[in-house]
Amino acid sequence: MRVIVAAVGLCAGLLIGGAPAVAADAKGGEAKPPAKDLVLRGDAKCTSCHDEADAPEQLAIGKTKHGTRADQRTPSCTNCHGDSVKHEKEAGRGSGKGPAPDVAFGKKSKNTAEERNQQCLNCHQGGKRIHWQSGVHANRDVTCASCHKIHDGHDKVRGKDTQTEVCFTCHKEQRNQATRPSHHPVIEGKMTCSSCHDVHSDNPKMMVRGSTNDTCYTCHMEKRGPFVHSHQPVTEDCGICHNPHGTTAANLLKSRPPFLCQSCHDGSGHHGQSAALPANRAAIGTSTLGTVARGCLNCHTNIHGSNSTQDATAGTRFTR
Ligand code: HEC
Ligand code: HEC
Ligand code: HEC
Ligand code: HEC
Ligand code: HEC
Ligand code: HEC
Ligand code: HEC
Ligand code: HEC
Ligand code: HEC
Ligand code: HEC
Structure with missing residues (x-):
């Protein structure tokens, strides 16, 4: 120098x-x-x-x-x-380092997160960052420079193969989930966290669309319906049954059927008996025994909604 x-x-x-x-x-x-x-x-x-x-x-x-x-x-x-x-x-004169620049972004920086971010927002407040200030990242003092590398030309957070490295430095739980047997192809580099999240936004859970469901529908259109018979939790929030980051149960399910189903549909009636053999099975009919030890989904195949009009009763039961 x-x-x-x-x-x-x-x-x-x-x-x-x-x-x-x-x-x-x-x-x-x-x-x-x-x-x-x-x-x-x-x-x-x-x-x-x-x-x-x-x-x-x-x-x-x-x-x-x-x-x-x-x-x-x-x-x-x-x-x-x-x-x-x-x-x-x-700077650099005399024995000490001299006065720091007005705004620095490194670990030693004396500037608040807000001061640092404002430098960028002077030019980048528009577009996706219109609501940056009311988003979760801004409120937890995450800075633009926590994710973006400005100088070296390798802005990892914007690369398909490298983005997760950046997110996982802070989000350890999602890192664990991403390697579970059932997961979206994120660590494979076919999708990124930002396929679902807009990290500059103030949307709920920072989803790219206003809600979880609208975000899922961008790729899984067939789950939107409209269906003649819809399953209430499906229209409410896909996240009730699925963990999109990764699960041990197949199909990104938070738990395996029948347990998943039985968390809402109580054990009385035919559906309660399918997990285990009923004690008095000699006394009850074969129609009930038909469900014993069988997955709910063997019969209720259209769990996200059904369009059957042939038979209104069966239709509402998602069996076709
Ligand atoms: C007279 C020489 C000199 C000039 C001119 C100069 N710098 Fe520096 N700068 C230094 C020295 C010395 C350091 C301390 C290096 C270190 O900490 O190892 C430094 C450090 C920095 C740092 C790192 C601070 C930190 O806390 O990490 C930034 C950012 C910086 N300069 C930006 C600038 C900018 C922007 C300008 C132009 C407006 C500028 N410098 C002009 C000498 C200079
Ligand atoms: C003086 C205005 C200005 C400031 C200040 C500024 N930028 Fe930019 N930035 C630009 C312009 C202009 C572009 C190019 C936009 C384009 O090509 O559409 C850009 C592009 C970018 C891009 C996209 C780069 C790419 O390869 O497409 C990122 C990310 C970015 N800026 C982040 C930041 C961050 C973080 C800060 C603060 C540390 C910052 N900018 C400060 C003007 C600015
Ligand atoms: C949590 C990580 C993270 C933080 C914090 C973050 N960004 Fe980004 N940024 C991304 C990712 C990921 C992309 C690419 C995907 C996208 O556009 O959503 C991106 C894209 C961009 C782009 C280029 C695309 C566009 O929208 O024009 C700009 C400019 C940008 N960011 C600026 C900023 C500024 C300014 C801040 C601080 C106010 C900031 N970012 C904070 C992760 C981050
Ligand atoms: C678009 C905003 C932006 C511009 C323009 C910019 N810097 Fe930086 N600078 C940063 C950020 C953010 C960092 C923190 C490290 C990083 O993201 O790469 C930084 C870090 C530094 C550092 C400290 C490096 C370290 O890691 O300790 C120095 C020195 C520096 N900048 C000097 C300059 C000089 C000189 C220029 C003009 C040639 C310049 N910067 C232009 C945003 C910018
Ligand atoms: C397929 C879509 C999808 C992808 C890809 C995705 N997420 Fe999410 N993420 C969600 C949904 C949906 C929620 C909200 C879950 C809820 O409401 O319980 C969420 C919630 C979160 C939360 C908040 C968790 C909480 O308990 O509040 C964090 C942090 C997060 N995601 C980080 C990440 C990171 C990091 C990645 C990339 C490795 C990622 N996500 C990839 C859909 C996704
Ligand atoms: C510097 C640390 C840091 C980095 C890097 C970071 N985050 Fe975060 N993120 C946080 C903090 C702190 C929160 C607040 C909630 C918490 O503690 O999990 C948060 C919250 C979130 C949430 C939940 C939002 C809500 O409404 O509850 C999502 C989604 C998220 N981050 C996604 C990402 C993604 C995707 C990336 C990478 C592109 C990323 N984050 C990178 C620190 C970070
Ligand atoms: C950017 C596109 C995209 C978005 C958005 C998306 N997915 Fe996916 N989803 C995929 C891809 C790609 C696969 C893998 C398909 C394959 O492996 O054949 C997949 C697979 C799945 C699977 C099956 C997993 C398995 O183990 O077979 C489920 C369940 C799922 N997604 C649920 C969701 C939910 C819930 C959301 C919203 C939170 C969502 N997806 C958002 C692209 C997306
Ligand atoms: C009531 C619990 C529940 C809810 C809520 C739910 N799903 Fe599912 N999902 C399942 C079950 C159970 C399976 C496994 C189906 C099978 O094995 O036939 C599944 C499988 C999937 C699959 C992979 C197999 C296929 O059918 O393509 C995708 C993709 C999927 N769900 C997306 C979604 C989306 C998107 C939402 C929100 C609109 C959602 N799910 C809401 C229970 C649910
Ligand atoms: C989060 C709670 C929840 C979970 C988990 C859930 N359901 Fe449902 N299910 C409901 C609600 C609420 C209804 C609507 C009940 C009504 O209309 O009386 C419903 C309706 C049904 C119906 C149609 C009932 C009728 O009278 O037409 C069937 C069949 C069904 N669910 C099967 C399942 C199966 C199989 C699973 C597991 C894959 C499951 N459900 C998981 C809440 C849930
Ligand atoms: C052998 C096929 C079969 C299996 C296995 C099965 N069901 Fe059903 N289910 C049906 C049929 C057919 C109906 C409609 C006729 C009726 O009400 O008995 C039905 C009706 C229902 C209803 C609506 C009526 C009521 O009793 O509330 C719910 C809820 C339900 N099933 C949940 C489940 C759950 C949860 C499981 C797994 C634990 C399951 N079913 C396993 C065939 C099956």
Whole structure:
């Protein structure tokens, strides 16, 4: 890193293609030509120190969308890190590190999560992030930079194969569930967490659509119906029976039938007897015995809803 003896900077945002900073090598005392922007518009006031020798990874930002200099909306260093005038003049001089930049995003940052996020929201409040501030992540002090890597060009959270790595650093329970025998093909890289979640939103459970069901229907349309006979818990919330992250029971079911079914349909009547042999089976008819030890789904095949009109009674029982 070169040490700057005198650096006179203007507002970086106004500069295109070079700052009039006069840099001189401290040891040689040799006059240097005015520092040039390296990767972002108006970055010279920063890259005079944070140059290739010092910070090759930081400069990789030039290869990201933020580095498209032809796009007038893209930021300079100062749009994210603040004007940082004191830092620019004094950092790295003397014994200490000198004043920090106005806004830093690393672990040592003294800025609140809100202050950091505001830098990004100055440009990105629109679109999906309109309701960012009332979402769960914002309220738990998760920052944009907790997920997005800005400098190095590898924004893992937006890659199909790499997104889960980022989410799992905080969401351990979902990591466990994702490897259970029945799971959506997320760890296989065919789907991502963001197939179902919009992590910038304030929707319930941050679903991409307003509700769990509307989100599931985007891929499982056939479960939407409308059905002539619908099963109440299905229309209410798919999550009543399924855990979409992963389960030990097949079909992402929270528990196996008949236990799943019997959590709502009590043990009296024919359905209660199918889990075990009834004690007085000699005294009861074969029609009842027909259900003994058989899965409810052997007969109730259309558990998400049925369209049978042939026989109204059977139809309502999801048996066809
Ligand atoms: C005079 C040289 C110099 C200039 C000019 C300079 N910096 Fe720095 N910067 C430093 C030094 C030295 C450090 C401390 C490095 C360390 O902590 O290892 C630093 C650290 C940083 C950090 C990391 C802070 C942290 O807490 O992790 C950021 C961000 C930063 N500078 C941004 C900028 C920006 C933006 C500009 C332009 C407005 C700029 N710097 C201009 C010398 C400079
Ligand atoms: C779009 C916003 C944005 C812009 C523009 C930006 N930075 Fe950063 N900077 C960040 C974030 C966020 C981090 C935290 C690490 C990360 O996400 O990569 C960071 C980290 C840093 C660090 C500390 C690196 C570390 O890990 O300790 C330095 C130094 C730095 N930036 C300098 C600069 C310089 C110099 C420029 C201009 C060439 C610049 N930044 C432009 C957002 C930005
Ligand atoms: C000065 C305005 C500005 C600031 C500040 C800014 N961005 Fe951006 N950002 C842009 C522009 C412009 C694009 C390119 C948009 C496009 O191509 O549609 C962009 C693109 C992005 C993208 C998509 C990149 C891609 O490859 O498609 C992400 C993610 C992003 N910004 C995150 C951030 C984060 C996080 C911060 C704060 C640390 C931030 N931005 C600060 C203007 C800004
Ligand atoms: C919990 C992780 C996470 C956090 C926190 C987060 N993002 Fe994102 N962001 C993502 C993911 C995943 C995508 C890609 C999928 C999508 O668009 O939902 C994305 C996409 C983006 C994009 C590009 C697509 C678009 O919507 O234009 C921008 C810009 C962006 N984020 C900005 C931000 C800003 C600004 C913040 C902070 C206010 C932020 N993000 C916070 C995970 C996150
Ligand atoms: C197939 C859709 C789907 C996918 C893919 C998905 N989720 Fe979810 N997630 C949901 C639903 C639905 C809920 C709400 C469950 C409920 O109401 O009990 C939820 C809830 C959550 C919750 C809140 C849990 C709670 O107890 O409140 C977290 C955290 C979460 N998901 C993280 C993730 C992560 C991380 C990934 C990627 C590894 C992911 N999800 C992938 C559908 C999905
Ligand atoms: C820096 C940590 C962190 C990262 C990274 C992170 N989250 Fe979160 N997330 C949280 C915290 C904290 C909560 C609050 C609830 C809790 O404690 O689980 C939360 C809550 C959620 C919820 C529940 C929302 C609700 O309404 O209850 C979902 C869904 C979620 N995160 C999805 C994701 C996904 C998907 C990713 C990756 C793209 C991700 N998160 C990355 C920290 C994080
Ligand atoms: C982005 C598309 C998508 C969304 C959204 C989605 N799924 Fe899936 N679902 C899939 C894919 C892909 C499979 C795997 C199909 C296969 O393996 O043949 C699947 C399989 C399933 C299975 C069968 C699992 C097994 O072990 O056979 C169930 C149950 C399921 N999804 C329920 C849900 C629920 C509930 C939701 C809403 C919370 C949901 N899905 C949202 C794409 C999606
Ligand atoms: C009352 C409990 C229950 C509810 C609520 C429920 N399901 Fe299911 N689901 C099941 C059962 C039981 C199976 C296994 C069916 C079988 O083996 O024939 C299943 C299987 C599935 C399958 C994989 C097999 C197939 O039929 O494609 C998908 C996908 C599915 N459900 C999606 C959904 C969606 C989407 C919702 C919400 C609209 C939902 N489920 C609500 C009980 C339920
Ligand atoms: C969360 C509670 C819940 C779960 C779990 C559940 N059901 Fe239901 N089921 C209901 C409700 C509520 C009704 C509507 C009852 C009514 O209309 O009297 C219903 C209706 C039915 C009916 C039609 C009853 C009629 O009179 O037409 C059948 C058959 C049925 N369920 C079978 C099952 C099976 C099989 C399972 C397991 C795969 C199951 N249910 C799981 C709550 C549940
Ligand atoms: C051998 C086929 C068969 C099996 C196995 C079966 N059912 Fe049924 N179920 C039927 C038929 C047929 C009807 C409609 C005629 C009737 O009411 O007896 C019915 C009716 C119902 C009803 C509505 C009437 C009532 O009694 O409330 C519910 C609820 C029900 N079954 C739940 C279940 C559950 C839960 C299981 C598993 C524990 C199960 N069934 C296993 C065939 C079966």
